[in-house]
Structure formats: structure tokens, C-alpha cells
Amino acid sequence: xxxxxxxxxxxxxxxxxxxxxxxxxxxxxxxxxxxxxxxxxxxxxxxxxxxxxxxxxxxxxxxxxxxxxxxxxxxxxxxxxxxxxxxxxxxxxxxxxxxxxxxxxxxxxxxxxxxxxxxxxxxxxxxxxxxxxxxxxxxxxxxxxxxxxxxxxxxxxxxxxxxxxxxxxxxxxxxxxxxxxxxxxxxxxxxxxxxxxxxxxxxxxxxxxxxxxxxxxxxxxxxxxxxxxxxxxxx
Numbered sequence: 663x664x665x666x667x668x669x670x671x672x673x674x675x676x677x678x679x680x681x682x683x684x685x686x687x688x689x690x691x692x693x694x695x696x697x698x699x700x701x702x703x704x705x706x707x708x709x710x711x712x713x714x715x716x717x718x719x720x721x722x723x724x725x726x727x728x729x730x731x732x733x734x735x736x737x738x739x740x741x742x743x744x745x746x747x748x749x750x751x752x753x754x755x756x757x758x759x760x761x762x763x764x765x766x767x768x769x770x771x772x773x774x775x776x777x778x779x780x781x782x783x784x785x786x787x788x789x790x791x792x793x794x795x796x797x798x799x800x801x802x803x804x805x806x807x808x809x810x811x812x813x814x815x816x817x818x819x820x821x822x823x824x825x826x827x828x829x830x831x832x833x834x835x836x837x838x839x840x841x842x843x844x845x846x847x848x849x850x851x852x853x854x855x856x857x858x859x860x861x862x863x864x865x866x867x868x869x870x871x872x873x874x875x876x877x878x879x880x881x882x883x884x885x886x887x888x889x890x891x892x893x894x895x896x897x
Contacts, residue, residue: 668706672839675703701837708839709832713823716845719779720820724770726751731775734782735766741785742796760799760808769813776820777813783846784812784853788895795857804861806868815852818879819845827886834889851893852882 663685667678679700680690688695725731732751739748742759749755752764761769770777785792799808822828823845831848832840859878865871885891 667703669710670703670707672704672707675700675707678703702833704838705833705836705840708836708841709829712832712840712842712845715842716776716820716823720774720776722775724767724775724778726765726767731778734778738778738782738785741782741789742793756809759796760806760810760812762807762810766809769810773813773816773820777816780816780819780846780849781809781812784850787846788850788854791854791895795853798857798861801861804864806860806871811856811871812853814875815856816849818875818882819849819852822882822886827883830889831886831891831893835892835894847894850895854895855882 663678663681667675667682670678679696682688682699683690683692683696690696724735736748739756739759746755746758754764756764756766763769773780796808799806799811828848832844836844856878859881860874863874863877865874882893885893
């Protein structure tokens with residue numbers, strides 16, 4: 663019964679709670695136990711569902727023929743560069759926000775649509791912070807490619823979700839079903855904190871990016887072990 667309970671859909675959780683209490687001979691009138699078990703099962707089944715939703719988004723390749731994909735990409739530009747018009751869809755201007763070439767679609771290969779959705783979410787919900795970090799990323803000595811690093815941090819957030827490192831954290835901060843919103847909020851925290859970390863570390867050059875990325879990765883994994891930590895930019 664317990665093994666099945668962590669694999670059920672949300673609608674079946676209540677029945678599972680009753681079955682577990684019956685099997686364990688716990689009175690149905692024990693509302694505190696019932697409530698806590700219900701929340702715990704929602705968290706466990708919700709984590710698996712969240713991972714599947716994130717994975718499904720990652721599997722969607724960026725398609726320049728898809729109107730919605732293109733609209734999100736243009737929205738990203740407008741959020742980050744409100745005072746500069748994009749002269750053409752294929753343009754060297756994309757390098758101004760940290761893409762590698764004339765067409766950003768090639769940079770989304772590894773993380774698919776998830777990389778773009780994360781970048782847009784951060785720019786939309788934390789516009790001032792996103793513009794500030796973009797500006798800092800153009801530093802003559804400590805600069806880095808904003809969009810490319812953003813996609814790289816999507817991979818970090820995704821891998822932490824996939825290997826279960828986010829479980830204890832989400833279980834402690836979300837009372838019930840974790841949603842895509844919680845994943846996006848964690849991503850925003852990574853982008854904001856990585857920028858601060860990068861400038862504090864003062865790497866000799868961008869050539870050392872992987873080394874510092876790994877150091878930052880280890881720092882985040884350490885923070886996730888603290889059940890009292892809240893890794894979000896929200897108040």
C-alpha cells in the first residue's frame with residue numbers, strides 16, 4: 663500500500679491515506695496524522711510530476727517555424743533591451759544579450775524550450791535584476807555571455823531536480839504539490855546568485871568558467887542540505 667501510494671495521481675491520494683491508516687490501525691479521527699500524511703504524499707507524487715513536466719519542456723526543441731517559440735524569443739529581447747529595436751530576426755544584435763551567434767535557436771539545443779522559458783521568466787518577473795545582471799555581464803574584465811550562462815544554469819537546475827537533490831528543499835518549502843513556478847523561482851535564485859558569486863570570485867578569464875561553475879554547483883548542493891534555507895528571490 664505504501665509503495666503504491668507514492669505513485670498515484672493527486673485525486674487518489676485521499677483514498678491512499680485512508681488505506682494506510684486502516685492497514686496501520688490508526689484511527690480515522692486522528693486528523694493531525696491524516697493531514698500530515700496527505701501533505702507528504704502530495705509532495706512526493708508532486709515532485710515526480712514536476713520532474714516530468716520540466717523534462718517534457720526540455721525535450722521540446724526550439725522551432726523557428728513555431729510562432730509561440732518566436733514570440734517568446736522576441737519577448738526576451740524586448741524585456742532586456744527595451745530601448746533598442748531588434749533590426750532583424752537573424753542578427754548580430756543577439757550577441758548583445760549573450761547569445762553566441764546571429765540566431766539564438768542554435769544555443770537552445772541542450773535544454774530545448776526549457777532554457778528559453780527560464781530566461782523569459784526571470785526577465786519578466788525580475789526585470790530590473792535581469793537588466794542589471796545583463797549590464798554586469800558586459801564588464802570588460804569579468805564579463806560573460808548572459809544568455810549562454812542562463813541556459814547553463816537551466817541545466818544545473820534541471821540536473822538537481824532530476825537527481826533528487828531538490829527533494830528535501832521542495833518538501834520543506836512547498837506544503838503540497840510543487841509546481842513549475844517553484845522550479846522557475848529556484849532558477850531565478852541561481853541566476854542572481856551566480857552573478858554575485860562570479861564577481862566575488864573574480865576569475866582570470868571566461869576560459870575558467872567550468873571550474874567556477876562547478877564550485878558554484880557544489881555551494882548550491884551544500885545549501886540544499888539545510889532544511890531551513892529558502893532559495894528564492896521572492897520575499
